[in-house]
Amino acid sequence: MSRLASALPVLHQRNFRWFFLSRAINTVGGMMTPVTIAFAVLKIDNSASALGVVLTAEMGMNVLCLLFGGVIADRLPRRAVMQTCYLVMAAVQLTMCFSLLSGWATVASMTVLGAISGGVSAFSMPAQQGLIPQLVTREQLQQADSLMSFVRNGATFIGPVIGTVLVASLGPELALAVDGLSFLGAAVLLAKVVLPPAARSATSMLTQLREGWSEFISRTWLWVVVLAFGILNAIQMGVWVVVGPVIAKNNPQLGISGWGIVLGAEAVGMLLMSVVLMRVHIHRLLLNGMACISLISIPLLLLGIHPETRVLAVAALLGGAGSQVFGTAWTVAMMEQIPSAVLSRVSSYDMLGSFIAIPIGTMAFGWLASHIDIRPLVIVAGCCYALVALVTLLVPSVRGLTRLPDQPSDKGELQTTP
Template sequence: MTRGLAALGDRNFRWFFLARVVTMITGSMSSIALAFAVLEIDNDARSLAVVLTVSTVSNVVFLLFGGVVADRLPRALVIQACYVVDILSIGTMALLLLTGAATVPRFALLAAVNGASSAFVMPAMQGLIPQLTTPAHLQQANAMLSFVRSAVTIGGPVIAGIIVATVGPAWAMVVQACGWLAAIPLLAMVRLPRPSHDPDGSMLRDLRTGWGEFWSRTWMWAICLSFMVLNAIHIGAWQVAGPFIANNDPRLGIAGWGWVLSAEGLGVLVMTLLLMWLPLRRPLRWGMLAVSAIAVPLAVLGASPHAVPLAVAAFIGGAGMEIFNTGWNVTEMEQIPGDKLSRVASYDMLASFVALPMGTMVYGWLIVAVDVPSLLIVSAAIYAAGSIGTALIPSVWRMGRADAAVPPD
């Protein structure tokens, strides 16, 4: 037991973990609260699409800038400052709802503020985690964070739905803002030296340095380019085609689709527990091979979308995705110099986020234009070939742990 939770023995990580638990629990309500808040203002799907799109675009626009700032300033301080911004923006949304002054344009503006804030938080957190614990505990630390994230993904929307249904979306936003408020003093307990990065006054030069670190590592840009395709396939085939089939095929149905998504989350949850104790000695090799398992639920969804076998396949796919996520985070945190990590991570995140709207748009068109079962089976084959092919790239295949305490294969 103590081995899997060893990272909690590191004081700084312990306080950070407590802060993240609070924000992940309350933050898991955000998507439902925002969606129903917008629909309460204007019961039109186009209004909701506008608000969500503005948030995503704002995040993408500020992401690289956020990486530079997170390398220049104390990362815990950057996160705290963003939490203050989030409290003000989310609190304003709640106040507008409670006073009857909410409008879609006002919500779009506040959603843009939230999107920009998260563009600073994400690179800062990626750079902060390896500062909080030892290399020997890095995998366990990432697995613990993933465990909480997957757990609240399963339970958080249920709690949010109850709050929204009983007292309204404004109070769900109040709960979320209170979570951010509680996290600020917890993060204040993290004690770290000032950043070693010495900015030269040019953010553009910092961006170029980050790009140089990113592009100089074949394993990094190869996997990021691969995932631009893999993410587009996954979000399109799973999150667009899946609900479409559930709504039109009685073999699956909407209730069955809910069970399938729960099984996927359970697969992630179970794997995070295993990864607290089982070391990934070749994190990229096994991560890319494991993520190919996502092809299994895609193929089952296309060939025979019955709820039970699809749920089993989704469990396998979720477990495979978590192996990759943990392996990727550990490798990035170990291999990239700490004073450049947030900038490099922002390039990685940008590549991932850009692919998502591409996948939804392309598959939205393909579902209407071609035979859906054939589309999904072909998508599964491409996904498996892409992930396994990327695993065979020499620098990906050979990458080991930097921690000398982890023995080689």
């Protein structure tokens, strides 16, 4: 850690170091969760419909709770909100473990626990987004986000592998126990983060929701990009998650193993770019971000034009790198431009607008792929993706948004290593 801290100034901040360690453990555990829960459900009822019910409950509750999660994260100390979420997630995972070991687990009980898990994540995500600006200086925001992205992208590989190994060697019950313990460990490490007491709000939750909406809608660059991502995420999830595996399975130039290579290349692109962005400064945040996110249209188009493993893997790597540029630029823009007091609420509106159309996209593309020729559908979708991403740059506040000048940090909020 000392060598890493000397290489990355953001790790000189004591609070951020503990936050980083906590999030690293939590992220790996979180990436294990889908694997462990999936095999736990399939042990009870070996059917795709049963798993679909549990996952739908989880995602549905997440969307329903997002706005309230943002309000709570702005009303209460964000560290406490995150710790509570980690402890509840640990309880959910350990309850699943006990129910499987004792034999009383059912699809219904797993659905309820899955819904609790989805709801809890709706509170932890806005709290995390709002906490980071309290831990680092403004000039370190990009480096902090890139470092967190590096961990997240690395966990995309490690987490599912660990989860699969644990399920295969210990069974889904004990794999869930290990997963639950990772959340407990993250909560303990987060206790090391010490911040000044937050001012308590005397306004009602409804008033705070309106305040968050007012902050959200008052910034044209913000709602324009969120509106665009409502469409972009629906297209990407519909094509990449629903139609992509169908094309892979039925195309000898790609195949299921080739599709795995393509998905791996996408994650590698994100991982490598997160390393680059620890050092390279993004100045024109959304101009670069939206231009780079349009690169995702390339693998979407090639999926319809020439679905061959090597070509598609290169395109996916490029798309993954572009996705990471946007992710970092967007996070920095939000943290710099939105007042800390309302950041969690505004983030919840961002997440809601970006995620809400995903189920529509998956259902629509699933239906269309069953009724029309798939490859022209994918090509048109890829063109639409590029068009929507680039059209946002016609908005002056989107293409003109730049980094704010550096300023001295608030002494009460940051602690450095003695």
